[in-house]
Amino acid sequence: MTKARFVLLEPGEVRRGRVRLPPAFAVKAMTEDTEGRFSLLEVTLVRDIPRHTHFEADECLYVLDGELGIDFDDESHVAGKGAFVVLPHGVPHALRAVSQPPPRVLQISSPGGWEHYLEDLIEAGPAVLTDGRLDPVKINPVAARHAIAYDG
Template identity: 40%
Template sequence: MSIVSTPLRDYAVRDGESLCGPSLPFADIKLLAGADQTEGRYALTKFTCTLDVPRHIHKLEDESIYVLEGEVLVQIGGSNYELAPGGFVFMPRGVPHSVKVVSKQFIGLGVSSPGGTFDGIVLDLASLREQGTEITPEILEAVRNQHGFYVDRASS
C-alpha cells in the first residue's frame, strides 16, 4: 500500500458525481474522498448495492458504514446487526464481515481508514474499465487482493 501525501486543498463533489469513473458493473460506487485528498487518512464512498457483499477480511483498513436508504444485515465475526436508515456499523480490520441487502437496494456511506486501500480498489477498477477491460471475477479478486481485501472462502 502506498499512501500519497499531498498538501490538503478544498474541493467539492456534487450529488451524483465521483472522483473517478464507474468501477464495478454490479454496484454504483462514488468516490467522494480518497487518500490523495485526505493525506492518506481515510476514504469516503457513497454506494448503491442490490447484491450481497460476501464475507471478507480487510487486512489493512477499518471500515464503517452509515445507512442512508434500505435495510441490511451486517455480520461481523459472530455478531449480527440489522440496520435501517440512520444505522451505523464499525468493522475493524482483520475481522471477517459481510453485508446482506435485505431491501430491494441499499444506499450508504462508507468510510475506510487509512485511505489508499478501498479507494485504491475503486480507482484501479475504474482505470481498468476506462481501458476497456471487462471486470471478471478473477480480475476483481486480483485487484482486491492487491489492496488487502480477501474473500473469506472458509465460510463461503
Template identity: 35%
Template sequence: MKDLVPGPATLEWAGTLYRVVLPASATNGAMSIVDSVSPPLSGPPLHMHHDADETFFVLTGAMDWVCGDRSGRAEAGEAVFIPRGTDHTFRVTADGPSRHLVMLTPGGFEGFFEDMARGQFRIPEDMEAITESAARHHLSFTGPPLGA
C-alpha cells in the same frame, strides 16, 4: 443530496454503483469515503480488510450484516463499524436498493472498486483477477456471501 447516477465520476461493477467522494489522496492516506448504491439482495462474499477499519453508514434502504460473531440489520441513519482483521459481509434486503457510505481508515481501498469497474470482473469466472486486486488492497475473501 443528489441521487447517485451513472456518469463519468461513477463506477459500476456487478450492478453496484460507486462514487469516490473522498479519495485517500485527499487525506494523505488517512481515510477514504465511497458513496455506494447496491441492488436488492446484493452483497460481497465474507471478507477481511487486513489494514483498515471500515464503517458503513446507511443513507437509504437496509442491509443485514455480519461482523465476526455479531450480526444485525442496519437501516437508514444507522452505522456499522468493522475493525480491521475482522471477517464481515452484508446483504441488501429484498426491498432495496441500499445507498450507503463506505468509509475506510486508512484510505486506499477505493482502488479495488476502480479495478473491478475497469475490468468488469465476474464472480466466480474471474476470481483469479479479483483475488489479485484484493491482495494488492489488503483484502482476503474468507467465505461465501450471505444467503449463498
C-alpha cells in the same frame, strides 16, 4: 499546501479516478484528497459482498436509506436508515441488501484506498465473476494487493 486539497462537490457530483466506476459507487473523497487518511464513497449495495477481511483498513458505514445486512464474525445484524457501524480491520464480515430498493450507505475506509481497489476490480472485469457473482477465489489476487482476503 492544505488549502489546495479543498474539495466541494455539488449534489450528484463525484470524484473521478483512473477508471470510471459504476453509478453504485460515487466517490466523494479520494485517498489523495485526505493525504491517505481515509476515502469516502456513497454506495448503493446492488450486489451482496461476500465474507472477507480487511487487514489494514477499518470500514465505517452510515446507512442513508434502506436496510443493510451485516454478518460480522459470527454475528448477524440489520442496520436501518440512520444506523452507523464500524467494522474493524482483522475481523471477517459480509454485507447484503435486505431491503428493496437496496440500501444506500456512506462508506469510509481508514486508511483510504477503497476506491483504488474498486478501480482494480473494474479493470479485472468479468475475470472475478462466476455466473455473474463475485467469486472469492478469482477476486483474491486483486484483493490481496489491497490487504483484503475473501473466504474461499
